[in-house]
Structures are given as C-alpha cells and as structure tokens.
Amino acid sequence: DIQMTQSPSSLSASVGDRVSITCQASQDIKNSLNWYRQKPGKAPNLLIFDASDLETGVPSRFSGSGSGTDFTFTISSLQPEDIATYYCQQYDNFPITFGQGTRLEIK
Amino acid sequence: EVQLVQSGAEVKKPGESLRISCKASGYSFTRYWISWVRQMPGKGLEWMGRIDPSDSYTNYSPSFQGHVTISADKSISTAYLQWSSLKASDTAIYYCARGEEGLSDPSWFDPWGQGTLVTVSS
Numbered sequence: 001d002i003q004m005t006q007s008p009s010s011l012s013a014s015v016g017d018r019v020s021i022t023c024q025a026s027q028d029i030k031n032s033l034n035w036y037r038q039k040p041g042k043a044p045n046l047l048i049f050d051a052s053d054l055e056t057g058v059p060s061r062f063s064g065s066g067s068g069t070d071f072t073f074t075i076s077s078l079q080p081e082d083i084a085t086y087y088c089q090q091y092d093n094f095p096i097t098f099g100q101g102t103r104l105e106i107k
Numbered sequence: 108e109v110q111l112v113q114s115g116a117e118v119k120k121p122g123e124s125l126r127i128s129c130k131a132s133g134y135s136f137t138r139y140w141i142s143w144v145r146q147m148p149g150k151g152l153e154w155m156g157r158i159d160p161s162d163s164y165t166n167y168s169p170s171f172q173g174h175v176t177i178s179a180d181k182s183i184s185t186a187y188l189q190w191s192s193l194k195a196s197d198t199a200i201y202y203c204a205r206g207e208e209g210l211s212d213p214s215w216f217d218p219w220g221q222g223t224l225v226t227v228s229s
Contacts, residue, residue, distance in 0.1 A: 034215040043202055043219040044152065087152055091213040095168035096154040
C-alpha cells in the first residue's frame with residue numbers, strides 16, 4: 001500500500017494567515033492526489049483534484065501544488081469557516097489511501 | 108443536483124447482520140463507480156472498496172476483503188454495504204462517495220453521502 005504522510009497533524013493559525021499542509025507519498029504517484037476538507041460532524045468534500053486543480057465552486061484562496069512524492073495544500077488567507085480537518089488522498093494505486101489528516105484551528 | 112443519500116443510524120449487537128444503503132440521484136447511476144469509506148471514532152478516512160453499478164464488478168481494499176460485501180441495485184440507483192456478522196470494532200461512520208466514470212482510472216470522490224453511523228455494542 002502507498003503510505004501518505006501529512007504534516008502537521010494539527011495547526012493553529014489566525015484569521016488572514018497563510019497556511020500550508022504537506023503530504024508525502026511513500027512512492028511516486030505522479031499528480032494522482034486530491035485534497036478534501038471535513039468540517040466537524042460533516043462528510044468530506046473535494047477541494048483540489050489532480051494535485052492542483054480547483055474543484056468548481058471552491059474559493060480561490062485554496063490551492064494545491066506538487067508532483068511525484070511531495071505535495072502542498074495552501075490556504076492563502078485563513079477564514080473562520082475553514083475550521084476543519086484536511087485530508088490528502090492518492091489514487092495512483094490500489095488500495096486508495098488517505099493521509100492521517102490535519103486538524104486546523106483558529107487562534 | 109447530484110446527491111447521495113444514505114440510510115439512517117444503526118445500533119446492532121455483535122454477531123448480527125446489517126446492510127446500509129446509499130441512494131443516488133441527479134445523474135446516471137450506472138455511469139460512475141461508487142466507493143465506501145470508513146471513519147472510526149475520532150480517526151481518519153479509510154477506503155473500503157468500490158462497485159461499478161453497471162455490472163456490479165467490485166474492487167476491495169485488502170484490509171476489508173472478506174469482511175464486508177458491496178453490492179448495487181441499478182433498478183433503484185442504490186448501492187449497499189453489508190456485514191454478515193458484526194464486531195464491536197465495526198463501530199464507525201460509513202460514507203459512500205461517487206467516483207470515476209466506468210472505464211476511467213480511479214480518481215476523486217465527489218460528492219459524498221452524509222454518512223451512516225453504525226454502533227455495535229452488546
């Protein structure tokens with residue numbers, strides 16, 4: 001199985017801050033990586049697909065980059081509604097695997 | 108609007124059987140794979156397996172192969188996840204999610220159902 005390692009596991013930042021989360025794959029997954037947001041008590045929703053493509057309707061403050069084994073998810077200006085846990089997910093190989101999640105809190 | 112609506116919360120005893128459902132609307136059900144994802148209490152997301160509703164072909168994660176069965180009824184646009192003998196460790200929220208189109212490689216999950224909480228306790 002491909003292991004996805006996210007860091008940090010938790011993060012506290014202020015409204016307006018630039019926030020970044022990294023995801024490292026245990027082997028080359030090209031650009032086969034997605035990012036999801038899961039708000040408390042809700043189902044996850046897709047934010048970024050194919051490593052850097054913004055899902056329709058998702059605010060432009062969210063972005064993704066990277067390829068191969070190293071990926072980054074960025075929120076350019078943190079908003080109060082961004083309180084959530086964020087997950088990366090690879091689909092290059094079965095079984096599909098997720099990172100362990102990054103819990104984002106507002107200071 | 109593309110939507111997946113899951114069945115309600117369940118409370119079961121160890122050893123009992125269970126089938127939960129995921130009803131799709133707003134698109135052609137047989138055109139896209141449906142995956143199931145587990146989230147144990149306070150934990151992350153685990154992909155369990157997927158089904159192609161057009162022919163009921165399935166792929167399972169090795170971690171779940173033999174422990175659960177994924178099926179679908181295309182006449183009512185509904186996918187299912189079932190257990191023949193539940194364990195306490197099956198306590199979790201289970202999500203269905205729409206995946207890739209039929210012959211495409213795996214991709215992203217969008218949208219997701221609202222989740223079904225399964226509690227297994229004696």
